[in-house]
Amino acid sequence: MSTDRNAEFGDYVAARWPRLVRAAVLLGCSPHEAEDVAQTALTRCLVKWGQVRRADDRDAYVHRVLVNSFTDSRRRRWTGERPTDALPDHGEQATDETEQVDLRDGVGRALAHLSDDQRVAVVLRYYLNLTEVQMAETLRVAPGTVKSRLSRALAAMAVDPVLTDVADSQTGRGA
Amino acid sequence: MNEHDLVDALEDHAADVTVGPAPVDSMTRTATRTRRRRGALGGLVAAAVVAVAAAGAVQVLPDDGAGRDAGRDTGRxxxxxxxxxxxxxxxxxxxxMGGAAIAVPEDWAAGDVECNGVPRQSTYVVDPPLAQCMMFSVFPDDTDTVSLSMGGVDTRGWTPVEVDGTEALRSPTETGEPDPTTGGGPVTGASVFLPEQGVVFRAQSTVSPASVDDLLAGIVVLHDHAGVPGFADLATVSSDPRTDGRYLQRLDDAGLVAEVVRRSDPAAAPGTVLGVEPAPGTVVPAGSTVRVEVSD
Structure with missing residues (x-):
């Protein structure tokens, strides 16, 4: 049984590892920390692989464990500082015209400005491509909660100077 | 930025992250250790809780017959x-089986079923084989049965429940129609599946629907014991006739030690599990040796 399980687990990990690690980075982990979080999550899943295998939606199960592992890691290092890769960047530097700020850097900073709940919602919806229904299941919250977290997150990002400046510059600000 | 831009931006931002190879081996080793440790630790914690209740330790080996009563009286x-x-x-x-067990009345017979799987009296069936015949028989009145098998069940529509502190799924309780032609009473049945232990318990009763609930309420997670796993399903769920490797893995997962005995059996393909001793369903202390007869 465990041989089958390990083989199946190996296949699953091979397919999903990079995306799970990157999702953890988007959630606010440093790349190194992200690998730890993904590893913790997948190990937990392997312990209960029977449950994962029988879950209606295997990815949703794994995503839930990933989010929980991320939350746990935050809780443990709560007194520590946040990863510097996603350091919030306040206004002036980001708008420095000599600095090449493009959308991909801006989005990392904008994510860092969100609350943990909002950031999780954005990553699940727009990076792991979950539907709102799957998100509600993954996060074990009401579908309405998912909707409101997403819409607040999008509203916050829409007015985040990091992103609006980038958008402005891309649409030819100052022309 | 619209949602589409956001998807692209996240994708690009994430793509900048260099991801190392997945440490599959390390995860596999940790998971195996966790599973073992969890078993041992659970035993310790629970031991403290029930130490008082366990004053008169009861023999837990459900031998098929006289051995059971003898064991109780002779200090086994x-x-x-x-x-x-x-x-x-x-x-x-x-x-x-493995990490889970169910309490059954000690006066029940083991596996007293017709070749079509219908019981002759209140009984427990471990590792129920597929029906061997098409014989017609009626589920007797005032009869309860319990059967145990390893996985292989469709749990769609089952409800999450908690059994002895672990997550489980319970099927809807179904009651059949009484059969006027045979005079048989309605049979009520329900199943509980413990995913982590991989065991399905099914209870059926012509006593009452409540009897099914009572029986299923007797499911427990074992701490420092393990049930000898079944092997009947191994031959049916896979086209591979060799069942020994998968069975030995099952024993290992259950924390039991295998002693393989080779025997030639012209009727069985090489590598077929012919029998195990103690019989599947027997609850033994963790780490016990199970003799596995395998065809040569």
Whole structure:
């Protein structure tokens, strides 16, 4: 049984590892920390692989464990500082015209400005491509909660100077 | 930025992250250790809780017959440590597979079913084989049965429940129609599946629907014991006729030690599990040796 399980687990990990690690980075982990979080999550899943295998939606199960592992890691290092890769960047530097700020850097900073709940919602919806229904299941919250977290997150990002400046510059600000 | 831009931006931002190879081996090793440790630790914690209740340690080996009663009276419970937690309720024995067991009345027969799987009397069936014949028979009145098998069940529509502190799924309780042509009463049945232990328990009753609930309420997670796993399903779920490797893995998962005995059997393909001793369903202390007969 465990041989089958390990083989199946190996296949699953091979397919999903990079995306799970990157999702953890988007959630606010440093790349190194992200690998730890993904590893913790997948190990937990392997312990209960029977449950994962029988879950209606295997990815949703794994995503839930990933989010929980991320939350746990935050809780443990709560007194520590946040990863510097996603350091919030306040206004002036980001708008420095000599600095090449493009959308991909801006989005990392904008994510860092969100609350943990909002950031999780954005990553699940727009990076792991979950539907709102799957998100509600993954996060074990009401579908309405998912909707409101997403819409607040999008509203916050829409007015985040990091992103609006980038958008402005891309649409030819100052022309 | 619109949602589409956001998807692209996240994708690009994430793509900048260099991801190392997945440490699959490390995860596999940790998971195996966790599973083992969890078993041992659970035993310790629970031991402290039930130490008082366990004063008169009860023999938990449901031998098929005289051995059981003899064991109770002749101190064979010496095999059970004083702080044993896996003690069945009075008048019951545990029948289990891997990490889970169910309490059944000690006067029940083991596997007393017709070749079509219908019971002759209240009985527990471990590792139920597929129906061997098309014989017609009626589920007797006032009869309860319990059967145990390893996985292989469709749990769609089942409800999450908690059993002895672990997550489980329970099927809807179904009651058949009474059969006027045979005079048989309606049979009520329900199943509980413990995903982590991989065991399905099914209870059926012509006594009452409540009887099914009572039986299923006897499911426990074993701490320092393990049920000898079944092997009948291994031959049916896979086209591979060799069942020995998968069975030995099952024993290993259950924390039991295998002693393989080769025997030539012209009727069986090489590598077929022919039988195990103690029989599947027997609850033994963790780490016990199970003799596995394998065809040469």
């Amino acid at each position: 419970d010496a095999a059970v440590p004083p702080a044993d937690t896996d003690v069945p309720p009075a008048g019951h024995v545990y029948v289990g």
